[in-house]
Amino acid sequence: MGSLKEANKIEGVATQPLKEITDSLGSVLHMLRNDSPLFNKFGEIYFSETNPKTIKAWKLHKKITQNIAVPIGKIRLVIYDNRPTSSTHGNIAEYQIGRYSNYYLIHIPPMLWYGFQSLENRKSLIVNCTDLPHDPSESLLLPLDSGEIPFQWDLTK
Amino acid sequence: MGSLKEANKIEGVATQPLKEITDSLGSVLHMLRNDSPLFNKFGEIYFSETNPKTIKAWKLHKKITQNIAVPIGKIRLVIYDNRPTSSTHGNIAEYQIGRYSNYYLIHIPPMLWYGFQSLENRKSLIVNCTDLPHDPSESLLLPLDSGEIPFQWDLTK
Numbered sequence: 001m002g003s004l005k006e007a008n009k010i011e012g013v014a015t016q017p018l019k020e021i022t023d024s025l026g027s028v029l030h031m032l033r034n035d036s037p038l039f040n041k042f043g044e045i046y047f048s049e050t051n052p053k054t055i056k057a058w059k060l061h062k063k064i065t066q067n068i069a070v071p072i073g074k075i076r077l078v079i080y081d082n083r084p085t086s087s088t089h090g091n092i093a094e095y096q097i098g099r100y101s102n103y104y105l106i107h108i109p110p111m112l113w114y115g116f117q118s119l120e121n122r123k124s125l126i127v128n129c130t131d132l133p134h135d136p137s138e139s140l141l142l143p144l145d146s147g148e149i150p151f152q153w154d155l156t157k
Numbered sequence: 158m159g160s161l162k163e164a165n166k167i168e169g170v171a172t173q174p175l176k177e178i179t180d181s182l183g184s185v186l187h188m189l190r191n192d193s194p195l196f197n198k199f200g201e202i203y204f205s206e207t208n209p210k211t212i213k214a215w216k217l218h219k220k221i222t223q224n225i226a227v228p229i230g231k232i233r234l235v236i237y238d239n240r241p242t243s244s245t246h247g248n249i250a251e252y253q254i255g256r257y258s259n260y261y262l263i264h265i266p267p268m269l270w271y272g273f274q275s276l277e278n279r280k281s282l283i284v285n286c287t288d289l290p291h292d293p294s295e296s297l298l299l300p301l302d303s304g305e306i307p308f309q310w311d312l313t314k
Contacts, residue, residue, distance in 0.1 A: 026213065
């Protein structure tokens with residue numbers, strides 16, 4: 001298990017290394033249990049595939065708390081804190097998570113902008129276990145290049 | 158979405174077609190929401206990778222109800238009903254689930270023997286959302302060839 005590099009911290013975002021139990025038939029991979037301090041309540045579990053070299057950004061959930069793991073592939077996850085009263089207001093945090101060296105859970109509270117980029121020549125699978133089921137009225141979107149978020153995606157990676 | 162062939166029904170086992178929302182950046186894949194009739198309570202979410210042409214069998218959970226989806230690859234899932242008082246006692250049910258044509262949720266109550274076989278030349282990813290967290294004292298195992306379960310795995314597939 002590698003360590004997770006964080007250039008900046010963001011209030012309320014938590015990271016947890018996840019266990020991979022290797023086996024000749026195929027690994028068992030932990031994600032989240034109901035006795036975890038990062039678990040609140042169950043809303044929905046769904047998957048977001050990210051095609052090779054693809055970026056999905058930016059999105060913000062107004063109410064939903066997300067727990068994210070990447071059991072297939074590897075992604076760059078970028079989070080921007082624009083919450084006016086946050087102690088980490090203005091910070092950008094960047095995480096590279098996935099298999100095999102950085103298999104982590106990332107816990108993202110609401111009201112943060114986030115996006116992700118597939119870092120491999122295969123599809124990555126992002127698993128999201130949320131505390132509220134999907135509701136289209138609950139999220140906001142911004143285009144990749146809106147200029148409102150002080151982060152430049154590296155399109156060559 | 159293809160249809161699911163079931164040679165036999167097993168009391169308490171339910172199947173539900175799952176939605177794949179295709180997108181040029183990568184699909185979004187549904188699995189389970191808290192307002193689903195197949196959701197009871199949240200125990201744990203974990204993954205079981207199955208290597209190409211590999212069989213993981215047999216296992217029985219004494220207490221845990223499982224909800225299984227296969228967002229990567231394709232598997233044969235076999236369930237054997239040995240519950241003495243079940244209306245489908247003695248039945249074997251076989252499901253082929255996974256991407257892209259048979260993306261289904263399979264709901265498996267406790268006290269049923271089950272196993273799965275990867276059907277592709279790549280790893281399959283089985284996602285399991287259970288109502289109780291993992292407890293090693295709660296499950297039973299039988300070897301593939303014990304003779305106690307009237308099913309012959311096809312090792313050539």
